[in-house]
Amino acid sequence: MSRAFAGIHAINDASFRVEAGAVTALIGPNGAGKSTMCSVISGFLRPDRGSVLYDGEEIVGCSPHRLAARGLLRTFQTSSEFPRLTVTENLLAGARADRGTTLIGALLGRRYWIAEERANLERARVLLMSFELLNVADQMAGMLSGGQKRLVELMRAIMARPRFLVLDEPLAGIHPATVESVIAAIQRLRSDGVTVLMIEHNLGVVERICDRVIVMANGSVIANGRMHELRQNPEVIDAYFGN
Amino acid sequence: MSSALQFYMSTLLVYLGVSLIACWALNLQIGVTGVLNLGFIVFQALGAYTAAVLTLGPDTSNGGFQHYVFGAELPFPVPLLAAAGVGALASAGLGSIGLRRLRSDYQAMVFLVAAIIATDVATNVTGLVNGAAGLSLVPQPLSANVGLSPLDYQWFYVGLMAILCAVAFLLIRRLTLSPLGRSLRAVRDHEDAAEALGYNVYRLRLMVVVIGGALAAVSGAALVEFIGSWGPGSWFYQETFVYLAAVIIGGSGNNIGVALGALIVPVALNELPRFIPDFGGPGFVDAMRWVVIGVAILVFLYFRPQGIIPEKRNRFGLAGTVRHRWSGLATRARVRLGR
Numbered sequence: 001m002s003r004a005f006a007g008i009h010a011i012n013d014a015s016f017r018v019e020a021g022a023v024t025a026l027i028g029p030n031g032a033g034k035s036t037m038c039s040v041i042s043g044f045l046r047p048d049r050g051s052v053l054y055d056g057e058e059i060v061g062c063s064p065h066r067l068a069a070r071g072l073l074r075t076f077q078t079s080s081e082f083p084r085l086t087v088t089e090n091l092l093a094g095a096r097a098d099r100g101t102t103l104i105g106a107l108l109g110r111r112y113w114i115a116e117e118r119a120n121l122e123r124a125r126v127l128l129m130s131f132e133l134l135n136v137a138d139q140m141a142g143m144l145s146g147g148q149k150r151l152v153e154l155m156r157a158i159m160a161r162p163r164f165l166v167l168d169e170p171l172a173g174i175h176p177a178t179v180e181s182v183i184a185a186i187q188r189l190r191s192d193g194v195t196v197l198m199i200e201h202n203l204g205v206v207e208r209i210c211d212r213v214i215v216m217a218n219g220s221v222i223a224n225g226r227m228h229e230l231r232q233n234p235e236v237i238d239a240y241f242g243n
Numbered sequence: 244m245s246s247a248l249q250f251y252m253s254t255l256l257v258y259l260g261v262s263l264i265a266c267w268a269l270n271l272q273i274g275v276t277g278v279l280n281l282g283f284i285v286f287q288a289l290g291a292y293t294a295a296v297l298t299l300g301p302d303t304s305n306g307g308f309q310h311y312v313f314g315a316e317l318p319f320p321v322p323l324l325a326a327a328g329v330g331a332l333a334s335a336g337l338g339s340i341g342l343r344r345l346r347s348d349y350q351a352m353v354f355l356v357a358a359i360i361a362t363d364v365a366t367n368v369t370g371l372v373n374g375a376a377g378l379s380l381v382p383q384p385l386s387a388n389v390g391l392s393p394l395d396y397q398w399f400y401v402g403l404m405a406i407l408c409a410v411a412f413l414l415i416r417r418l419t420l421s422p423l424g425r426s427l428r429a430v431r432d433h434e435d436a437a438e439a440l441g442y443n444v445y446r447l448r449l450m451v452v453v454i455g456g457a458l459a460a461v462s463g464a465a466l467v468e469f470i471g472s473w474g475p476g477s478w479f480y481q482e483t484f485v486y487l488a489a490v491i492i493g494g495s496g497n498n499i500g501v502a503l504g505a506l507i508v509p510v511a512l513n514e515l516p517r518f519i520p521d522f523g524g525p526g527f528v529d530a531m532r533w534v535v536i537g538v539a540i541l542v543f544l545y546f547r548p549q550g551i552i553p554e555k556r557n558r559f560g561l562a563g564t565v566r567h568r569w570s571g572l573a574t575r576a577r578v579r580l581g582r
């Protein structure tokens with residue numbers, strides 16, 4: 001695919017496959033077009049040319065909410081919590097609530113949707129516990145630290161039960177002591193059969209948890225393979241490790 | 244209480260009821276969902292006109308001194324319900340144009356411009372709703388049937404308003420306290436993140452515009468059935484800012500706070516001056532009204548943007564420190580819910 005912004009070729013004839021059930025890293029220097037790629041995949045941007053196949057189906061032109069309903073979830077590079085919702089509410093907003101979020105369901109009242117709400121609440125509690133964030137469960141998400149906001153966003157996406165999760169720099173701004181819980185969460189997702197595509201700069205982490213790595217530079221994919229192979233690739237060394 | 248005072252009080256209470264319904268509706272749009280509907284007043288006006296022409300009968304009655312479309316003489320709750328329907332339809336129409344592809348500040352402009360155009364149309368297309376002169380002599384509902392003295396009828400109408408308010412409040416409360424209400428607040432807080440999680444942001448916004456439009460129309464219908472007249476002067480686009488001020492001052496997003504705002508702003512600043520004698524030259528009191536409302540909005544946005552009673556934080560008590568009434572995680576809550 002290709003996508004330009006007022007003459008800047010953010011994505012320039014880039015092409016790659018993401019293997020189902022694997023964790024794939026998307027790496028590359030700043031401005032390489034990684035975030036633009038996320039937005040095109042998740043339906044927020046239309047490519048100028050090219051296509052995106054999800055489960056073998058063309059999804060260019062699908063709106064983000066329809067893709068989310070089909071299990072394709074994304075997070076954002078900048079923190080995008082719901083600031084005036086509590087942490088728990090942020091998580092619940094991610095969960096599917098087919099009864100309580102319809103107009104009829106809401107008007108029918110609490111009895112109609114409370115069971116679903118309780119089940120989601122229990123999942124939220126387990127997730128918050130795994131990130132050691134139970135203590136801020138009732139705080140407004142807007143009051144959290146930058147790193148905590150990123151965690152809330154990750155948990156919120158997990159609550160949505162993704163099949164394909166696109167994470168834009170999930171570790172940026174995360175406290176070093178918490179990095180391990182994010183890694184554990186991603187590994188849990190993989191063992192649950194979720195496909196993950198993550199943009200990440202920390203190559204140590206990439207080497208540990210990613211099955212495959214895609215390297216972008218100047219809008220193009222310059223390499224695609226396993227981390228240890230890429231370390232020997234002169235083009236990658238030049239574009240990424242060089243300076 | 245002297246009967247003059249009773250007239251005064253009951254009239255204020257009816258105005259309060261109208262403001263309550265309108266403010267809750269506007270709060271659902273602006274405070275809860277973040278849809279800046281600056282043309283809100285149009286839907287109140289539309290409801291008032293609808294109810295008026297469906298109560299007045301054909302425009303040849305009363306000597307044919309006023310001209311309007313669709314004249315009919317329908318029994319009481321029908322004009323009110325029809326107003327709700329027309330309000331919903333019109334807001335669906337405007338919403339589907341204004342909300343689809345635009346960001347929220349542009350949406351606000353679409354609504355504002357629509358309000359200005361609508362006043363011009365109602366004023367200049369004289370056969371529509373009698374132009375600048377407006378409609379008058381709208382009979383009060385059931386006044387012929389209940390056989391009450393004028394003063395008792397005032398209180399009867401206060402009772403009708405109370406019922407309407409209760410219904411509107413329960414409806415809005417169910418909406419805002421449900422998971423759907425949470426989705427609406429998510430849309431308000433971060434539209435892209437909400438979309439990314441699977442919420443159809445356009446549809447949710449359209450939904451609150453339609454529900455709010457129907458409620459606004461009901462408030463207008465209830466008002467015109469009480470005061471008996473309605474014209475372009477009742478709904479210049481600025482009137483939306485009276486309700487907007489009520490929402491901001493009372494506490495955007497909080498239905499109780501907004502009720503307080505509806506008491507303070509439209510009733511105290513907008514209606515009370517009508518009862519005080521004019522001073523400082525003709526039109527001075529009226530002009531000061533807008534100054535006071537404008538300054539009040541600015542002061543609150545600067546110093547207390549959350550309003551007098553801020554939006555309530557919804558605690559679920561997952562940490563075990565506070566027990567949420569719905570969480571069902573704490574034993575005592577489970578017992579109370581019969582589990």
Ligand SMILES: Nc1ncnc2c1ncn2[C@@H]1O[C@H](COP(=O)(O)OP(=O)(O)O)[C@@H](O)[C@H]1O
Nearest residue numbers: 005008009010029030031032033034035036037
């Ligand atoms: N909305 C936009 N408008 C204009 N230029 C943009 C926009 N988004 C990204 N770009 C440009 O596209 C290029 C790729 O950006 P991005 O995808 O954010 O890179 P990365 O995530 O790899 O750092 C950059 O040169 C950036 O300035």
Ligand SMILES: [Mg+2]
Nearest residue numbers: 034035036077
């Ligand atoms: Mg980026």
